[in-house]
Amino acid sequence: MKSSSNILSLKSHLEAICGKENVFTTEEVLKAYGSDHTEDLSFPPQILVKPGSTEEVSAILSLSYEVEVPVTPIGALTGLSGGALSVKGGIGLSLERMNKILKIDTNNMQVTTQPAVITQLLQEEVAKYGLYYAPDPASRGTCSIGGNLAENSGGPRALKYGVTKDFVLNLEVVLPNGEIIQTGANTLKNSTGYNLTQLLVGSEGTLGVITKAVLKLLPLPKHNLLMLVPFSSAFKACEAVAAIFNAGITPSALEFMERDAIDWTLDFVDSPPQLEIKEHHQAHLLIEVDGNDQEVLFKDCEKISEVVQRYEADEVMFADSEAQKEALWFLRRRVGEAVKANSIYKEEDTVVPRFELPKLLEGVKRIGEKYGFKSVCYGHAGDGNLHINIVKADMTDQQWSEELPKGIRELFQLTVDLGGTISGEHGIGYVQKGYMDIPFSKVELELMKKIKKVFDPKGLLNPGKIWE
């Protein structure tokens, strides 16, 4: 961390670039930009700046590069891995003023957007033209496209439509030294040079600052149906997941919730939906199908109903109005918050090939018993992405800080052994960086670190992330 006087000497330069009203040094503001949705971390920047254009971002990075001050790009601060926290101090670069949708190109089914546009807003705007942007993190009402790009966010629709990376055609990026590049072209196909676009997506703001994105859109599906399926065994619920796909159906969402996740969320939210949850229901699958033909969707639902019966499902509940659908999705989206409100927690974002999900769940519980932790699991079962919320409950502080990391290590090792990896959609950021030796060999990590050095030879952009 640079000394405060050094940093503050930059203030007038930053003000000259962005205007006095966009540079902040008060403790209150800095503190607000030092936390996201990851546990209770707090790493405020030493100075906060809010550029309004690519040129301003470029000028800030030229300056910080010259004087060798760290810069941390900041999106909507909804991240779950601490990726946007200024862990080395320096300049906090909030993109929040770059919040315009620049062009909705209906002819080419593309949208060009600045990074700070809220994901749900972008979805709603393109929907007005019958177009669909599918990536759909639980935080879609508050997270921004730039953050989604940085972390390669997913969400419940990824199993059918893919994650953020699958919707990115081209990026405008400011490099750590202030140079501006385009990563690709606005085309669906591209075999021209190395895929810088995909290298930037998911690089967690460590290679460059994304200032503009061209995203692919799809025709908006006309209909969807939603069903909630209770199971008397969480493992059977997980087993049913692969069976649904193997029956030839690709749902547009297939979410898994353990009993505690549902119970805690029903307690947590105001006016919860009326659900008939029985004593023996240990888990639920929330299953959505979408498409343009209602009849086909009904047939799909019938088929799904048949499949889940083979896994000891109880009676399937269909959402038979838009309001009911909304209530169920609202419930699902609030699970994370509800669990977090219940206890001190750590959330892991494990992902495995979907058929391995029951083995992962079994392992989570087994490892939990061994290390004395309780977990509440939920997530995007359709793509094998299980969010494991480890709750502190009655663990001692010593168990929490000394034993738990060993348990997490064992859990991540299991995930990798099952063909999976340690983050499906949250990124490594700050909190998972101590575990990168599990999915990657030294050679692989060394390659990534050298790529980082190509983009950022001085190591100034979002330092202290991804690796120790």
Place this chain on the structure above:
Amino acid sequence: MKSSSNILSLKSHLEAICGKENVFTTEEVLKAYGSDHTEDLSFPPQILVKPGSTEEVSAILSLSYEVEVPVTPIGALTGLSGGALSVKGGIGLSLERMNKILKIDTNNMQVTTQPAVITQLLQEEVAKYGLYYAPDPASRGTCSIGGNLAENSGGPRALKYGVTKDFVLNLEVVLPNGEIIQTGANTLKNSTGYNLTQLLVGSEGTLGVITKAVLKLLPLPKHNLLMLVPFSSAFKACEAVAAIFNAGITPSALEFMERDAIDWTLDFVDSPPQLEIKEHHQAHLLIEVDGNDQEVLFKDCEKISEVVQRYEADEVMFADSEAQKEALWFLRRRVGEAVKANSIYKEEDTVVPRFELPKLLEGVKRIGEKYGFKSVCYGHAGDGNLHINIVKADMTDQQWSEELPKGIRELFQLTVDLGGTISGEHGIGYVQKGYMDIPFSKVELELMKKIKKVFDPKGLLNPGKIWE
């Protein structure tokens, strides 16, 4: 190029690694491995080796790295940009013995394969389990998965299902110094470190040798319908393309063929299909829809028929048997060869956002007139990927070698101005490398070259490709 005696001194070492029967130095063999489907290029390696395992590839690359001899990975030699030609001599590394499908994982809908498996064979094998591998280059009967990965191949189904990169979950790669890495995990989602997988796909064998791939599969669509639509204007045909998508339909193929392309192909193939082609038909669209519900597909076709009428289409011809479908696809897949058999040619692989296609086509003809060349255009109109075959016809040798490159430069500049780029699915390889300054700035090219250096500090793997 190393002197032949230097190279030949490696022979016994290579034989010790792969066995005597897998190392070749006769002129006949070397010549056969020195040409692909790109124009009439010939760049034989100085020695050819056919490893049978990842370990053998690793041992070969360790050796070549130590003695600093260039190595060119060679797939099925169906490439259209000269990417697998040994332009700097050295060792030709044919992967052809690594031709096994290692595992079809129906539960997780994945296939693990060695690189030399023929694309069509892989498609047919997974189809036996009701699974679908969509990327489908015209050469699918002879090209291999490894080559598809190297060039990020596309084909007619890319507009709905994506290109090769969209089906890759994880790769095993041997680095130029012989080290073996995994690029990712076998999961649909992954936010763990930089996306080495997508960096490797499309890198044309310049960063590492792909020895194993884990590919995503989809449920095999149960039905498809195919229609051939004649237009009295090639430009109107191109205009109809975006209109079909804007009507809310995503075809599984949408191919464009200029009149000459069809005529020449009908002349070229044995027993051509019976088509009623009228004097005024200037272009055709070949349109396929697929899905699980035949009724829905019929409705889609009706809607498409309505849309194309607005663009002066003549009567739509439906393929009403599997044999007719096969015949139409056979015709389409042979267009490239037919055009090439007709004249000395150069093929460009331009791609633009699909609504810009009429502007591109108009530009091709205008630029052709200016520089005195004739072109036959066809390709994957649904994703804006236009193959422009420039035929020598009655151009003088001097025009061909001196004027034409200026014309191509102007054409590529137009492509980029329209939001597109210079290769959609063939790669840059050897023949397009002089044009990389058009889509990319110096800074962007410099980044790519530095990434190359991270993987291949001695510049030994597939040298002389992508850049001058």
